[in-house]
Amino acid sequence: MIFTDDTVSALNFVAALADTVPEASESGADELATPDQLGALLDAWIYSGRRDGDARELAEVVAARDRLRALWALDRDDAVVAVNEILAEANAVPRLVRHDTLDWHIHATSSETPLAERILVEAAMALVDVIRADGTDRMRACAADDCSGIFLDLSKNGSRRFCSTRCGNRMAVRAYRARTA
Numbered sequence: 001m002i003f004t005d006d007t008v009s010a011l012n013f014v015a016a017l018a019d020t021v022p023e024a025s026e027s028g029a030d031e032l033a034t035p036d037q038l039g040a041l042l043d044a045w046i047y048s049g050r051r052d053g054d055a056r057e058l059a060e061v062v063a064a065r066d067r068l069r070a071l072w073a074l075d076r077d078d079a080v081v082a083v084n085e086i087l088a089e090a091n092a093v094p095r096l097v098r099h100d101t102l103d104w105h106i107h108a109t110s111s112e113t114p115l116a117e118r119i120l121v122e123a124a125m126a127l128v129d130v131i132r133a134d135g136t137d138r139m140r141a142c143a144a145d146d147c148s149g150i151f152l153d154l155s156k157n158g159s160r161r162f163c164s165t166r167c168g169n170r171m172a173v174r175a176y177r178a179r180t181a
Helices: 005-018 035-044 055-072 076-089 115-132 165-180
Strands: 095-099 102-107 139-141 150-152
Touching: 005 035, 005 055, 005 102, 005 115, 005 150, 035 055, 055 076, 055 115, 076 115
Parallel strands: none
Antiparallel strands: 095 102, 139 150
């Protein structure tokens, strides 16, 4: 499945954001509990635009994270409804922009729009591409029985099952031990 670079980047960011919940994080703790943790995540993903760095912004991003985790699990038709709601709420107006080291790509909000709204709209714009390409089946939940991580399967044959090598290895070891017991 081939998507544009900004679609892949936005969806991988959504997965990284969504996987900060305790049940999906490597630490087992909420990895989005402080404004500093949010700032570190945004820096790691080179997320541009306005940042307030306060508790209100953090609460809004946590709410957006929960909304995006729920959206990730929707079927194609229900995802359309959710995407349209996000875009309508934000009065999104897509436009081409070029900034930092990035070539032309789409933004649908101002760089001064609150962070949580920008995250939701960028995710929704990326999901437009996925839905149009009938690729929602590539938005997956980890198959490890003790992980609730999510990921975008960009493998050529669409066979990826785990959110990380760590989960895949852990499940392979469990299967091996079960077979040899």
